[in-house]
Each structure stands twice: as structure tokens, then as C-alpha cells.
Amino acid sequence: MFKTDRISALKPELEAIVGEGNVRTEEAEILAYSYDAGMAKARPEVVIAFTAPEQVAPVVKILHKAGIPFLPRLAGTNLSGGTIPLKGGAILNLSRLKKIRQIDTAARLALVEPGVVNLELQKALEPYGYFYAPDPASQKVSTIGGNIGENAGGPLCLKYGVTSDNVEKLEVVTPDGEVKTWSYRDPGPDLMSLLVGSEGTLGIVTHAWLKILPIPRYIKTASASFNSMDDAMKAVTRVIGDGMVPRALEAMDSVSLDAALNGKESPFPAGTEAVLIIELDGSDAAKVTRELDDVKKICSSSGCAFFRVAAEESERDLLWQARKGAYPAMARLAPDVLVEDGVVPRPRLPEALRQTREILSKYKLTAGLLFHAGDGNLHPNMVFDRRDIQEVKRVKKAGYEILKSCIALGGTISGEHGIGVEKRVAMNWLYGRAELDFFRRIKEAFDPAGLANPDKILPVASDARGEEPPAGLAERASLSPEARNVVDELRLRARSGAPTAVTGLGTRLKAERIMEGAKPLDLRALRGRAAIDRENLTARVEAGVPLGEFRAQLKEAGLNVELPDLKGSVGGLIASKVFPGLRDVLLGLEVVTADGELLELGGRTVKNVAGYDAVKLFCGSMGAYGVIIAATFALSAGARRQHAAFEEPAAWDAFEPDTLHLRLKRALDPGNLLNPWIYRGLAQ
Amino acid sequence: MLQHKTYTDETFDKGRKDMDSTVVTAVSSHIPSETNELYLHEQAQRHLHSLLTDLGERGLYDAAAQCNRCGYCETSCPTYMLTGREPISARGRNQLVRLLVEGRAKDPSIAAESLSTCLLCGACSSACYAKVPTPDIVLEGRRALDGYGDNFFARAAVKTLLDAPRLFAFWLKLGYLVKKTGLPRLAAKLGIYDFLGMPGLAEAEGAVGHVPLRFAAEILRKDPALHPQGRTSVNWAYFAACGPNYLFTDVALATVRLLRRYSGEGIFIENQCCGLLAHNYGRLEDAREFARRNILRYEELKAVFGDFPVIADCSSCAAFMKSYEQLFTADADWRPRAAAFAAAVKDILEFVPADKLPHAAQAELEKAGKVTYHDSCRACHGQGIRQEPRTALRRLAGKRYTELPESDWCCGGAGAFAFTQPELSSRVLDRKLRNIASVQADTVVVGATSCLIQINHGLKAAFPSARAVHYSSLLDELTAPEAGGGHS
């Protein structure tokens, strides 16, 4: 397959770093690393195993110099072909890097190596009374590195966020072998968050500082069974709409349930079509009990047939075993399973489910439906036998149609499993040319040689030919006339090469900072009323709206956004990142690039791992990577939580750009047209 | 097995690339596949005709193809956890065998390391929702390895055991004697142990401390109370497993005492080896012959006494006998007979009635110290026995009983594994020892011979104050009438 053996010559050098026996090219090793839990396959040329994190950078340097592609691999449980070496090269096997280096309950951080198995970390934290929130169903085997690589989520992310929200800091080896340490709190564009979910295409995580939380005093778990899926979904929408934030709100249909029960007696009445698992937690027993009562009321008035609160730990375990075992249990039904991972805005779940079922029956497929209902994240698990070519075709077609239906409903193609190679095609439907081009520039800034996990995430030429995008899918945001003006103005300036100073309300950016010759672009006009989606609990707001005003509009609607009181416009707050925690509630951005292209990044769903997390990259970008014209936030319905008075850092723009910041700037704004004083040294 | 159908690597990708708009209406029926490129048809006798899996009877290909590569078993696999290498993992082993069956990997020898490092512990199957029978798949792969099961020593040992058990006993005793007289090197040199197919035995009996010069079968045979003659019914029949028979005579005698104490009178079945030794050496046809002889013996007795349980006191042996049916899936005559025999087999671990046990006497308890239970692989993964022995031990030892963390993590003994893969085996053992140390147990209760050897071997070096004992031995000690127990 590979004409020349490019490995033999490097072997001694590599072995000098990782030790003998850790650079393997035997046939069995090659075969065993040519698959993962997804469907794609390709052979690597060499498998390099590490025994210490420090070995990664020098090995990457050697491979980089030799022009050999590489990709990091851990448990290989990802479901999108993320660890398939499409261009051969090296598999970097990090699974022996599994030390938990430090658990610091005072700082609420755990420092771990990437190979630590998620559940092992949980076990280590338990004696201290702490937990790490992301809990993918694969947590028994999947690792922190892999969770970061895919931005994995689990039932608990409804309340506690996905992996990205629970990472404090990362040590990363870049594709050219440099070691970097990035935190989302660092001044400047958020590189750390960009790494999360980048599937090994931007760098390799060698150490992670994770946020840990005290285990809540009271946890109550209930299960509710329904005779119709629609009723179950109604209950979900109402629970969330009521302002409750359950610790988890999961759903499964009867096929999944049967598979997971594996012949054990079902605890639910006959005729059960859908089961919800609802878990509440808190430090106040009375409040938890009260909320549980509310949930029960909502369920019974939504047609719930059977509601039961788990009486003891063992019953609770049983429920979770059924939920978390539902995917692997599909293996009982047929030898192969393809799981889709689309997300839709929560209120559209019933529609999405109906369409999914129609598609499945059209293609005569058996599937278990399993989903993170609270997040609107759906997993139809289609079972088949890959040895049956016809069936494989039907599965693939059905999968694509399901993704298209999610996009059409305003959702996205992956909530947590990643794009890898298997959903690459669908990126063409979700994003326009401009967004894909933007992602490509990010990739090139990090990995100009294209060696880090090549051909993943971003569609390649053959994908466009593979499957036509459905007409009218990517509906663009409707811009206000003021916003239109901003876009047009920037397009003009891009053409003439005129530098721009992006100014908001002038809260932080003082006039004397603005470099001479840069023409101000006033965003104050972007001040339309926020578009609030009451049911989905999201709002789109234009960049020039002051946070206070945004908050007031939300309040009128009985809603709020969980942010401390901050001065300045929404756009300015994002760009200056004076409050780093803002990223937790930021779902989407509309940005105009230096070329005058309008980008729609992120979306209206709480989970989205399709493409790079550029939304977070703009946090702290200080107007130098693009002009933010609107943002979409996640809202909450209940009473506003307490926020400690927030002390703004004095020198908010005192930041030493990292080499990667510079490279990104060069890729995104080669003419240094936007806020040119920030990257003064760019020309050199 | 006969037709050589191969599915190309690209099946799936092709599927997605040349999708046309025709909607295929046929619902796939997962028809059994006959693909088999692993071995030639002439070799079929050396292999299992089919595997009896949790999902029904499957050909090797279908059994291996049931693995959807989810990876859920990986953290249960001791060899993967220690090496971090996919080919040395459960999923890797299944995939390699699958590739061989499909003919996409050409030569079984490429998988030799992967297959020979498997402990056959079955922890992977326990973790797997589809209960993919990895150990059986691995054994099938091993049987396709060139020369596997064909080396002189293995053949000679199995043959002697099969055709001349008394000669086998003689050689073994000779080996022990040479050792006793302080000439162990001579024994090693003479290749006696090798000849017996137990190359590590020299070291093993070192761990045991003393070796029996009268084997259990010889003692039990002489006990008139255990003879079937003159009886009309029996409550049980004792099956002397090789470990207790040839190495741990005390265990065998303790088992018989226990059975008498709590289950009434029974007999010694005068059995042959269960066949596991031959089976694990790759000599399937010999294993079948052992099985047939045991089944015949059982049938003779059953004709007289009707149904009775066959009790074995080594979990490896009991688990293997429970799987006899799988040896005969292509044999219409023997299959039902094997199934009937298998149904009668009980491990002593599940047979002692916990509710009849007394609370043990203080002095005996003190001697035992802190008691913990190690799940022998072939008990927990092989037979699903977990609760019964714990219930009994808790009842006897009360607060002195402690749960062992990761109690079902293999000890690394795994039959001959400790001898063939000493390095990996000792790393597997280390983790077991660390867990034992973490609860400061004095007595580690086990149900299989190889665990007894392996754990004691480890404890002797690391924590000489602790010991591993067989379940039967401890129960016998704690409930012996002279120890003040025996009354419920």
C-alpha cells in the first residue's frame, strides 16, 4: 500500500526516545490499529507506544521532519473513525500514559495524563467526595484524552456542561512538536477550547487540568415510562421550560430498553414505548424533593404510565446500567451498529423523532433510539451486518437522511461523537463555503504540513461528489439592515485594504489605544431587540446591545442569562473576555471576517461538535480575528443564580500573543486589517 | 467452512460511495456464514464445529463477527491493561481471528503473540453485552497455529494421561521424588516435568511446599464408604480434578469431608481427567476422548442411581465439563449425552448449602484471620458463580470476611499461562497481590488449582504471613466437629 518504507530509517531514532519494543511494525500490530469502534478502516505504517508524556514532543518532531502523518489514539472507542490513519503513517498510542498526577480539592482541579480512563478518575475522586462531570456512556473504557479529542458528553452535561466546559488547562504538543500550555482564562483568543473536540487534528494533549466538583449532598433518580414517545418528549420540554435544571434527563425507547435489559425482567409496565430517566441533585434536600414532585406532576399530566423514584442506590445503579448499557447492548441484536448523533433545538425533538422513525421504516431498519433528551441530542442506533452490502447501503442512506433532517430542523450533525471521517460529507450540508474555508484556515495555521490526523473533520473533494446537499438546507440568518451595512462596509474596506478599528460602546477600548490610520467601525448601531426563543431557551442578540439592556429584555420574558453584571456591549464582552466564564453560555456567533465574509458559527443547540469550536476562539479575540455582529446565548428559566461580584482584571488586553495566535492571525487576517495594533509585529 | 467467500475490506466504503437511489426492500436476515479461511477443511476435526454462544449456536466466523468493536471489554482484559496494546486485548484478538477467517490476514502465525498471551480468563465476555466468547475464539485461532498441540511433550503427556493414567501418576511421583531428594535440577534435566506437559511444575510444587506421594484418587478408591456397590441412591458423586488429585490431595479430601458433612453420603466417581489439559494444549480430539470416557462413566452410574450431581473442586475443571456440549456440536449421538452430563456438573463453590453452615469456632476463626475471596476466572466468568461462596464465607467468618477489590481480576495463573508467559503473568499477579495487601487479608479463598499455586507463589515472596487456601479446605477447617463447629 505504501510504496516506500519510510519507517525503517527512523526506527532507531524513535526507539531511542520511547524504548525498544515500543515502535512496532509487525502485521498484527498494524492490523489491530486499522480499525476503531466506527466503520472505517485503514492501515497505519507504524504504531508508537509511549511510556511518558515527555516522549510525545520529540517523537512528533521526528515525524514532522520526515513528513510522516500521525494521529493520537487512546481507547479507540470513538464512533466516527477518528483514529483511522487515512494516510497511513504513525499511530501514537498514548494508552499507557494513565497517571493521575494530582487531585487538588482546594483548587478543584485534577491533573491527569491523557490515558486515564474516565471511570478510573471518578473512582479516584470519590473518596475525596468529588466527581468529574463528563460521563459518557463509554466511561468505563474511554479516556480523558479521547474525551477531550471528541469533546465527549454524557447524561450529566445537561447541568454541568460537556468536556469543554470542564477543562481548565491543557498541555498540548503542536503538530510541529512544540509543547504549549493553554487555559481558556489566558488573555487573548481561547486556544485551549479550540483544541477540545479537534480530534487530534490540531495537536496532542499530554496533560489535562480538569475541573472537579463536590458530589452533591442529595441525588434523586426517577424513571418515568410512557406509552408514547411524543408524550415523553412533551414532558421533557415542560420540565426544562419550567426552569428546572435536572442533573440528567435521558430517554430511551423500547428497543434500546429490551436490549439493555438483556432478558432481565423489565421494571416497567407492558406497553412501555419510552422511558425517561430523570435525576435531580442539590445541597438542599427539601428543594430536591420539591423539584422531584414537580417533575412527577409534569410527567403524570403528560400521560406518564408509571413513575418511580429509585429507593436505593442499587435501584439507581440498575437504571443507569440500563441507560449506559443500551448502546453496547445493541451488539446483541446484530453484529454491527451505526449510531447517529444529531442534535436539534429541544422543542423540535418530537418532530425530529417522528422523522427519524419514518426514515428508519422507509429503509426497513431496526434501530434503538437513545437520547440525551434534555440536550436535544439523538442517538438512533441502527443495527446491521456489514457483510450484507445491501443493508450497509440502506444504513448509510438512512443515516444521511437523519442528519439532513436534524439540519433542517435547525440543529447540527454531531453533539458529542465528532465528525472524523464518517460524517465529513455532512459538513458540506451544515456549513457554507465560508465557514468551511474558515475552519481550513484554522487547521492550516496549526498544521501547515497537514500531518496531524489528516483528512478528518473537514470535507475533502470527493465528499462533495459523494452526496448532494439537499436543497435549501443551510438557511442563513436574516440580518438587520444595520448588520447588513456592517457587512457591506467591511467588504469594501477589505477590497481597498483599509485597516479598521472595531469599536463597541467604548467601555474598555480607549481612544488612545487605537492605532493611527485605522478607521473606526462603530457597532453601536447593532442594537436590535433580542430574538428570544422561549421554548428552546436561547436568544440571539446583536453585538452592540449592552448586556444590561439584553438582560432587561430577557427579564420581561421571564428569563435570564447566567452572567454576572458586567458593563459594555455583548460583542465587546465576548471579544475582550473580561469574564472568561462567558463561554459557558455562549452558543453561537455571527462574525464578519477581514475579507468581509459572514460566518455563522455554532448554533442554537447546547451541544455541537461539528467543526472546530471557533465560537470560543473568538472569546478574547479583541476584534483582531473578525468582527462579531451577533451572538446566541443559552438562557435559564428559573430564578437567576447568585453571582459573586465580579472584579474585572485591570489590564484586560495585556496579552503576549502565542506563536499560534500569530499564525492564526496570519491565516485569518493576512493583511492585518482588523485592530492592527494588537498584532503589531505581524509583518516580521 | 467449505466455501471460501471473502468480503473485501472496502465493502463498507463501497456501500457508501456507490449508493444509488433504489431503495432496497429486502430485510436482511442474518444468515449464518460459511466463510472460513482460517484452516483447511481437512483440519476440521481439530476444531470446534460451532460455538455455543449466549446468542445461540454460531459458526466461528459469526461468533467473531458479533463483536462490533465497541471496546467495552478492553478495561476488563488484564493483558490489555498491562500492555496498552490493541493486539493484546480482547477486541484485538477477536478482530485478528476475524481477519484470518475472512482471509484478509493471511497467516495465523502473525497472530501468535496475540493468541498465546490470552489468559482465557473470560473477563472480556463477562463485560461484553453480546457475550462474545473471546476465549473460545482465541482457542480456535490457536488451533490453527502451525504445530500447536503437536509438540512431542504435549502429545506424550496427554496420551499418557489418557491411556495410562497410572503410568502418568508414576512419572509424576518420580518427579516429586527426585525433587524431594534434593535433585530438582536433575528432574528438570531429565525433562520429567516437560514430559508430563507441566514444564513449570517444578516451580509450582515449590510454592506448595510439600507434594503428595499418595494421590487423592488412590486414597478415595480405598474408602469403602465411597464405593457405589451396594447402594441404591447417591446424593453426589465426587469428581477428582487433576489439581486436587495430583497436587493438592488435602483439598480433595476436604471436599469429600464437606460433602459428607452437609450433603449426605455419596461416591467417588473414579474419573478420568476432565480433558482441559488436552484442550488447552490444542489437542481437541484427545479432549473429546476424555469427555466421552467421563460421560460414559456418568451414564453407567446414572443407569443405577438416577440423577445425581457431579461435584468437582477445581473451577477450571468444572467450567470445562459444563461446556462439554460444545465439543460435540457436530456429533448427533454424543451431543445430547454431553449436554446431560454437563447439566449434572456442579462446582463445590456453588454446592455447599450456606444455610446449613454453622458460625465457626473462635479459635479457628482467629487462625484464619481476615478472610477474603478471590473470584477464580473459571468460576465467575466461566460459570457465573459469584454470590454462593460469598454467602457461605460471610456466614462462617462474619466480620472477618472482607471484599477483595477487583476480586475478579485474573491472578495470572490461568492454567499453564504462568509457565508459558512468565513475564506477563507476574505483572498480572502483582496487581492481585497489591489488592490483597490493600485489605490486609490473611486468608485468600480460591476455587481453582492454578489460582492456589499462583497466589501462594506470589504471597510467599511478597507477604509470607498471608496464604491462599482452597474454598473446601477453609470450609472444612472452620466446620470440622473437632473445631467446635459442625452444628448449625
Ligand SMILES: Cc1cc2nc3c(=O)[nH]c(=O)nc-3n(C[C@H](O)[C@H](O)[C@H](O)COP(=O)(O)OP(=O)(O)OC[C@H]3O[C@@H](n4cnc5c(N)ncnc54)[C@H](O)[C@@H]3O)c2cc1C
Ligand atoms: C459503547 C460506547 C458508548 C459511547 N457513549 C458515548 C457517550 O455517551 N458520549 C460521548 O460523547 N461519546 C460516547 N461514545 C464515543 C466515544 O467513547 C468517545 O468519543 C470517547 O471520548 C472516545 O475516547 P477514546 O479514549 O476511545 O478515544 P479515541 O477513540 O482513541 O480517540 C478519539 C479522538 O480523540 C483523538 N485523541 C486521542 N487522544 C488524544 C489526545 N491526547 N489529544 C488530542 N486528541 C486525542 C483521536 O485522534 C481521535 O480523533 C461511546 C462509544 C462507545 C463505543
Ligand code: SF4
Ligand atoms: S468483544 Fe464485546 S465488548 Fe468487546 S469490543 Fe467486541 S462487542 Fe465490544
Ligand code: SF4
Ligand atoms: S480471556 Fe482474559 S486475557 Fe483473554 S482476551 Fe479475554 S479478558 Fe483478555
